[in-house]
Amino acid sequence: MRTRLLMGVLSVLATGCSFTTAAGLEECETSAECGADKVCTQGVCLPLPTGCGQVYGRAEAGDIALGGLFPIHSGTAAGAPVDESDEQAFNAALLAMEQVNGRGVNGKQFTLYLCDTGGDDERARIQADWLVKEKKVSAVIAAGSSQSYGVAQAVTIPNNVLLMSYSASSPELTVLPDTNGGTVGLVWRTSPSDAIQGSVIAQLLRGTDSRFGNPKKVGILYVNETYGQGLKDIIATRLNVAPALDNRSIPYPRRGNVKDAVQELNAYDPDLTVVVGFSDDVTNILVEAANQPNLKRDSGHRWFFSDSVKDLGLLANATASAQAQGVYGTAPAQGTGQAFNSFRDAFLSRFKKDPSAYAYTSNAYDAMYLLTLSASYALNNGGEVTGPKMAEGLTKVSNGQGALQLTSTNFTPLVAELAAGRSVNVDGASGKLDFDANGEAPAPMELWQVQGGNFVTIPPTIEPPPNNP
Missing domain, CATH: 3.40.50.2300 (Response regulator)
Incomplete structure (x- = not known):
């Protein structure tokens, strides 16, 4: 009797069925036995954390x-x-x-x-x-x-x-x-660390390159989290080196209401605004800015974007896309050797997209x-x-x-x-990939521009200026 019962249990396991423990958890051998929202962990089916699976x-x-x-x-x-x-x-x-x-x-x-x-x-x-x-x-x-x-x-x-x-x-x-x-x-x-990107952005704006309008007043509109705070601090520090360039930093909440920040920026009336953030928030910023007299394109105001704005999702909104046309931005540069060429060819073949269009x-x-x-x-x-x-x-x-x-x-x-x-x-x-003792690989930056429905890289790459803060 005991042998026949054991053989019966083994046959049930072989069919992929599971038992329920005294704690109400299903026993399992593989995650396939647990269903789509659970995973086999140490012999029982446990719920997956949201987003995993x-x-x-x-x-x-x-x-x-x-x-x-x-x-x-x-x-x-x-x-x-x-x-x-x-x-x-x-x-x-x-x-x-x-x-x-x-x-x-x-x-x-x-x-x-x-x-x-x-x-x-x-x-x-x-x-x-x-x-x-x-x-x-x-x-x-x-x-x-x-x-x-x-x-x-x-x-x-x-x-x-x-x-x-x-x-x-x-x-x-x-x-x-x-x-x-x-x-x-x-x-x-x-x-690369934003100590590099922030220094490059400040260097471009403090220079005499007419593409950036030689601004006298610079706004820095930044997402109020680790990324935005860090990059904002680097840019502002470099703009404040004598002779200082008039600048003001204004935070906005991630995936929150950007209206108050944009109105504050409009009151400051900058010649150019650096936007440090992500494409979904920046879409909302550009839409709101289209209604502000000092931030419209025809008022002479210019934008400059950080790396994380380089996302085609920004250009899906007609108003945001119109505001973004001709705007420049920076991002870590792509490689120029065989490693990048091989990657780009394989990516295009596998996913039918150009990886250069994304940061x-x-x-x-x-x-x-x-x-x-x-x-x-x-x-x-x-x-x-x-x-x-x-x-x-x-x-x-x-x-x-x-x-x-x-x-x-x-x-x-x-x-x-x-x-x-x-x-x-x-x-x-x-x-x-020349890593230093801190596990970082310093790298040059690229300058890109919004042209039509895409981001176009503007050569050459930009080496970081000396004495990064």
Whole structure:
């Protein structure tokens, strides 16, 4: 009787059915048994954190788990629009992982657990906690200064997990205590610090280039969070160097009412306004500004945009698009070598879009390649893929002889070099990846302009001025 009962239980399990425990939780062997809104965790079906659930890669036992925190949607409410810039950044990271998985590392592949943060810091923290504690990821790829900073402080650093951001640019990340008692920092980024972008913007506005109108009064309209505060401070500091250029900084709330800030800006009556923010907020700013007498195009007022405005979503609104025509902006420059050309061709083929139309796509592509390279270093130098070991591997990619382009065909030779204990020097799709002791890779900036329905890069790239604050 007992044997027949056991065989019956085994046959039920084999059909994929699940049991209910005394606590009301369903037992499981795989997540396929749990339904769309749950995941199999330590043998029981548990609810997923909001925004999580998509898995990329084969996810077999022994494969290397990575977490992804991407603001795919511009908000957490149902029906929130897609943030196309970060959607394409995710596609770039996915492309890199697919290319690496086509080769594998020591027979293993990479699995990416994607969580859509909706741009919400608290949701990102909850998602990161789940990725670290339930999915046992060794590294997380994340977006934006505010979310990257918060997640690093609250989750990844205390748990010895590596965080790699492709778009965090706040100078605050530079001084973030991130060793957790070890010898190498656990927070890295492929995006240059806004100490560079802010200095470049101020340099352009203080110069004599007629494209920027030689302004005498400059407004700085900034999103009131980590990213906006940091970049605003750099720009204002550089504008205040003697001889100071008259300037005033005005904050606005992320995804909030921008009317009061725009009216305050109109009262200040600047010749040019630098807008530091994201495309959805900037769309609302331009629509509101179209009704303000001192901010209209025909009044002679000019705009200048920061990197995160470079999103085609800005041009979907007819009023905002009309206001934005001819406006210049800055962003981290794309690479110019074979790594970028290979990335762009592969991205166009895979997703039918030009990655140059969005900020940070090449940075996201490089971020994923660096995570996989650092994981390969860990596998071949101790065998266990951990955050500290991956961080140690990242210290080996900027010191070799002669730069090697970070392309899919060069991945296996790079893995072999790292496995042999030799350092390498890589140039990525986003340019040189010469990391310093703070886990940052300084890079030049590009100048771009809104022309019709697109963003057009204006050569040449701009090197940062000396004595960045």
